[in-house]
Amino acid sequence: MAFLELERIRKRFGDLVVLDGIDAAVAEGETLVLLGPSGSGKTTLLRILAGFETPEEGRLRVAGEDVSALPPARRNFGMVFQHYALFPHLDVGKNVAFGLAARGVPAAAQGSRVAEMLALVELPGFERRAVHEISGGQQQRVALARALAPSPRVLLLDEPLSNLDPALRERTRRQLRAVLRRVGITAVWVTHEQQEAFDVGDRIALLDGGRLQQLGTAAELYSRPASRFVADFVGQASWLGGRRVAAGEVEVAPGVRWRVAADAGAASAGEVAVMLRPEDACLVQPATGVLAGRVRASRFTGHATEVEVELDDGTRLLVASHEAVPAAGSLVGVEPLAGRSSPRAFAPAGGDGGAP
Amino acid sequence: MSRAPRWAGALLALVLTWLVGYPLLVTLAESLGLPAGLDLSSFAEFVRRPDEWQAGWHSLWISAASVALAALVGIPLGFLFARHEFPGRRLLGSLVILPIALPPLVGVIAFLFLYGESGLLTRVVQLGLGLDEAPWRLNGPGAILLVHAYSLYVFFYLFTRAALARFDASVLEAASALGAGRGYTLRRVTLPLLAPALVGAGLLTFMTALGSFSAPYLFGGGFRVLPTQIVASKLNGELAMARVETVMLAALAFLGLWLVRKLDVDRHAVAGGARGIAPSRRRLQSRGARLAATVAGWGLAVFLLLPHLTLVLISFVPPVSWTTELLPPVLGLVNYESLAATPERLRPVFNSLWMALAATAGALLLGASAARLSLTLRGRLGRWLELLLVVPWAIPGTVFAVALALTFSVRAAWMGRFVLVGTLWILPLAYLVRSLPVTGRSALAGLRQFDARLEEAAASLGAGKVYTWRRITLPLLAPALAAGASLAFITTLGDFVTSIVLYTYDTRPVSVEILSSLRLQDTGVAAVYGVFLMLVSATIFLVWGRQEGV
Numbered sequence: 001m002a003f004l005e006l007e008r009i010r011k012r013f014g015d016l017v018v019l020d021g022i023d024a025a026v027a028e029g030e031t032l033v034l035l036g037p038s039g040s041g042k043t044t045l046l047r048i049l050a051g052f053e054t055p056e057e058g059r060l061r062v063a064g065e066d067v068s069a070l071p072p073a074r075r076n077f078g079m080v081f082q083h084y085a086l087f088p089h090l091d092v093g094k095n096v097a098f099g100l101a102a103r104g105v106p107a108a109a110q111g112s113r114v115a116e117m118l119a120l121v122e123l124p125g126f127e128r129r130a131v132h133e134i135s136g137g138q139q140q141r142v143a144l145a146r147a148l149a150p151s152p153r154v155l156l157l158d159e160p161l162s163n164l165d166p167a168l169r170e171r172t173r174r175q176l177r178a179v180l181r182r183v184g185i186t187a188v189w190v191t192h193e194q195q196e197a198f199d200v201g202d203r204i205a206l207l208d209g210g211r212l213q214q215l216g217t218a219a220e221l222y223s224r225p226a227s228r229f230v231a232d233f234v235g236q237a238s239w240l241g242g243r244r245v246a247a248g249e250v251e252v253a254p255g256v257r258w259r260v261a262a263d264a265g266a267a268s269a270g271e272v273a274v275m276l277r278p279e280d281a282c283l284v285q286p287a288t289g290v291l292a293g294r295v296r297a298s299r300f301t302g303h304a305t306e307v308e309v310e311l312d313d314g315t316r317l318l319v320a321s322h323e324a325v326p327a328a329g330s331l332v333g334v335e336p337l338a339g340r341s342s343p344r345a346f347a348p349a350g351g352d353g354g355a356p
Numbered sequence: 357m358s359r360a361p362r363w364a365g366a367l368l369a370l371v372l373t374w375l376v377g378y379p380l381l382v383t384l385a386e387s388l389g390l391p392a393g394l395d396l397s398s399f400a401e402f403v404r405r406p407d408e409w410q411a412g413w414h415s416l417w418i419s420a421a422s423v424a425l426a427a428l429v430g431i432p433l434g435f436l437f438a439r440h441e442f443p444g445r446r447l448l449g450s451l452v453i454l455p456i457a458l459p460p461l462v463g464v465i466a467f468l469f470l471y472g473e474s475g476l477l478t479r480v481v482q483l484g485l486g487l488d489e490a491p492w493r494l495n496g497p498g499a500i501l502l503v504h505a506y507s508l509y510v511f512f513y514l515f516t517r518a519a520l521a522r523f524d525a526s527v528l529e530a531a532s533a534l535g536a537g538r539g540y541t542l543r544r545v546t547l548p549l550l551a552p553a554l555v556g557a558g559l560l561t562f563m564t565a566l567g568s569f570s571a572p573y574l575f576g577g578g579f580r581v582l583p584t585q586i587v588a589s590k591l592n593g594e595l596a597m598a599r600v601e602t603v604m605l606a607a608l609a610f611l612g613l614w615l616v617r618k619l620d621v622d623r624h625a626v627a628g629g630a631r632g633i634a635p636s637r638r639r640l641q642s643r644g645a646r647l648a649a650t651v652a653g654w655g656l657a658v659f660l661l662l663p664h665l666t667l668v669l670i671s672f673v674p675p676v677s678w679t680t681e682l683l684p685p686v687l688g689l690v691n692y693e694s695l696a697a698t699p700e701r702l703r704p705v706f707n708s709l710w711m712a713l714a715a716t717a718g719a720l721l722l723g724a725s726a727a728r729l730s731l732t733l734r735g736r737l738g739r740w741l742e743l744l745l746v747v748p749w750a751i752p753g754t755v756f757a758v759a760l761a762l763t764f765s766v767r768a769a770w771m772g773r774f775v776l777v778g779t780l781w782i783l784p785l786a787y788l789v790r791s792l793p794v795t796g797r798s799a800l801a802g803l804r805q806f807d808a809r810l811e812e813a814a815a816s817l818g819a820g821k822v823y824t825w826r827r828i829t830l831p832l833l834a835p836a837l838a839a840g841a842s843l844a845f846i847t848t849l850g851d852f853v854t855s856i857v858l859y860t861y862d863t864r865p866v867s868v869e870i871l872s873s874l875r876l877q878d879t880g881v882a883a884v885y886g887v888f889l890m891l892v893s894a895t896i897f898l899v900w901g902r903q904e905g906v
């Protein structure tokens with residue numbers, strides 16, 4: 001099934017270990033997003049796939065063939081660069097034709113392929129335009145057309161939208177996604193934006209500090225995060241301390257017991273950190289056995305009102321409320337909604353989590 | 357960029373060191389009495405003899421005064437062309453750069469023909485006022501300064517224009533929104549912002565004036581500066597003194613270079629890298645002001661180019677046909693014909709062409725390879741290569757000529773020294789050494805701007821190394837390489853400083869022939885040679901040389 005396979009990829013620059021044993025597999029036609037904070041090693045991993053960097057260890061296979069030792073020009077991987085890297089002395093048509101010409105495709109065949117590619121990215125008839133005369137979004141799409149023209153086996157994209165302003169970004173993102181689907185190409189897409197990752201990725205590989213934190217669909221990462229880092233990175237999360245009292249049951253405050261989901265790591269611990277997503281909680285009347293706090297602030301976000309509740313010990317929780325919000329300072333109760341993915345218990349913070 | 361093998365870098369560094377650094381070192385060592393033993397008596401002699409240290413002093417103050425005069429011409433000219441739109445602005449804007457691109461010797465003889473004792477303007481004034489003799493004599497420090505101001509203003513002009521083009525218009529708008537008038541804005545905003553560029557232009561002017569040879573040689577008379585003093589000592593056979601003078605001049609040049617690097621002068625030389633939008637050129641509102649700008653632009657340009665126009669005129673004046681008349685009574689092609697018909701007179705033209713071509717090709721190859729290696733090989737070897745490429749640019753031609761002459765007139769093969777002086781090889785070799793910094797610097801600049809990701813993009817599209825080099829790297833570097841090569845060609849084609857020290861009868865170049873024609877009162881032929889150098893240099897410069905901004 002796996003078309004592109006990464007096996008124990010390890011890379012360092014001097015003493016700095018930038019990638020620490022990355023394993024991943026991408027199915028044919030699938031878009032894998034490499035997501036992670038700045039400096040997590042996303043670009044380095046992509047450049048290793050392209051062949052511009054050589055890993056200290058690890059293999060890379062495409063359709064079973066080991067390509068680790070192939071130079072970039074022989075890998076037949078297309079790449080869309082962050083700053084596009086369009087050839088400034090060639091026009092749009094010649095840029096798109098470059099990979100074909102390099103492979104010795106006859107001129108006539110080049111012309112029709114270029115036209116086809118430009119039509120694909122909705123820039124028909126742009127052949128004669130100079131690359132510095134077209135807008136950023138158009139340059140972006142020329143870069144995509146250029147990368148796709150030689151029919152690469154895998155397409156690599158390094159933060160392809162980061163140079164566009166926010167309004168344009170969303171539209172271009174949809175266009176790119178549509179093109180990838182239509183061509184049916186296997187793609188690896190680097191971004192540090194969770195929204196973008198969820199939108200374009202069939203699956204997401206979350207990197208941090210050169211380690212793969214979790215690989216899965218957006219829904220898996222969101223509702224079953226493998227670590228506190230993942231939970232924080234892919235959505236809003238509130239954290240409160242607790243003590244396990246029974247299997248799947250945690251006391252989050254004296255006399256307040258919540259049923260929680262837990263992974264193996266947290267199952268055996270006595271002290272745990274409990275993660276609660278705002279949309280999995282609701283505000284109730286204060287009562288015994290209910291977590292109580294005071295409303296600090298609220299913010300209307302359109303589909304809900306985000307209420308910040310401060311507990312007696314200073315812990316703050318976010319609750320997405322769909323009802324009238326009590327005034328700031330009022331005493332309220334917070335309860336998890338039944339049948340949701342959170343609250344979730346994690347092993348207590350070793351300083352690496354995002355809990356306050 | 358792909359890795360280059362270390363041994364290639366080491367080999368290249370060795371060759372360049374032998375060509376560029378070694379002659380300077382040999383001269384320094386021998387001036388100190390080495391290897392026999394440390395002996396400072398030559399330096400003591402330099403300090404004791406008034407005409408020696410005075411030459412040093414003259415060099416310094418002439419250079420300083422040249423800076424002041426060049427600024428006086430160049431800065432207003434820069435403002436005029438950067439800020440005002442008038443008919444012919446683009447053409448004139450390129451033409452006024454020419455004086456720096458033309459061989460200095462051509463400028464000097466052009467000056468002679470215009471302002472010299474029997475020059476065109478001199479006659480006009482003399483006949484107009486009914487004087488018995490020329491109203492002025494073109495010699496001494498005044499004449500040298502005039503020639504310097506006339507050609508070195510280009511640095512100030514270019515730097516001012518580039519800096520103004522880079523200017524963020526919103527800064528000026530902010531000043532006027534705050535109620536500042538034009539004069540106040542100029543004093544408190546524009547000039548302070550221009551200051552770094554002007555300091556850079558001043559330093560380049562100073563360094564060029566310091567190494568200037570042709571003007572002091574032809575107009576100096578008894579007034580010696582270091583470069584002319586060095587050549588005089590060399591020709592008189594006072595080799596010990598020539599060495600000390602050379603070391604002193606090189607030391608001054610190194611001091612200047614150190615300042616240039618410290619102040620990062622190159623940064624100001626080219627336009628671009630701007631934040632914000634440069635102020636648009638003012639279309640002058642009132643007709644009077646527009647007329648004034650047009651007249652000023654054309655007037656200044658014609659005034660600055662007048663000597664060279666005179667040179668063209670003189671080349672058409674048949675021998676001994678022009679005696680006391682205001683304007684030449686007859687014009688014709690006699691001089692051109694006599695040059696074309698006399699193999700002896702064509703010889704220097706061929707000499708100059710082949711030597712310049714060979715030196716440029718060699719310098720391009722060595723300079724570009726060294727530039728590439730200095731960027732790919734990190735560490736000490738890379739830095740040393742860069743140093744060898746960049747440093748010689750600041751060293752006056754006289755220093756190199758004399759250092760090469762002294763180093764390669766001795767046979768000591770195990771020391772890397774051969775007798776080349778008096779052979780065919782020494783002059784092209786010297787030209788190559790002088791061209792290296794020109795081609796090397798532009799190759800470095802081109803490579804630094806080159807985005808290595810473009811090569812990666814090509815590779816990701818399946819292009820091999822050779823294909824990428826041919827389709828991407830070379831086309832993108834070509835403008836920088838062409839600019840470097842054409843400047844190197846121009847410099848060597850019209851070279852006078854190096855040639856006068858190292859030429860042999862068989863390799864005598866055009867510049868040397870110009871001088872002997874002048875000595876024989878053959879002004880027409882000298883002018884034809886001058887026109888030849890001028891046309892070839894100007895054409896090459898305007899077509900290929902401009903990308904680098906000089």
Ligand SMILES: Nc1ncnc2c1ncn2[C@@H]1O[C@H](COP(=O)(O)OP(=O)(O)OP(=O)(O)O)[C@@H](O)[C@H]1O
Nearest residue numbers: 013016018036037038039040041042043044045192
């Ligand atoms: N050529 C290099 N030499 C030395 N260190 C490098 C090099 N390239 C990257 N690094 C280091 O490797 C780490 C990972 O860099 P990388 O560019 O892969 O991160 P990234 O996830 O793409 O970050 P960003 O989101 O900021 O682009 C960083 O700490 C970076 O400083």
Ligand SMILES: [Mg+2]
Nearest residue numbers: 042043044159
């Ligand atoms: Mg990156």
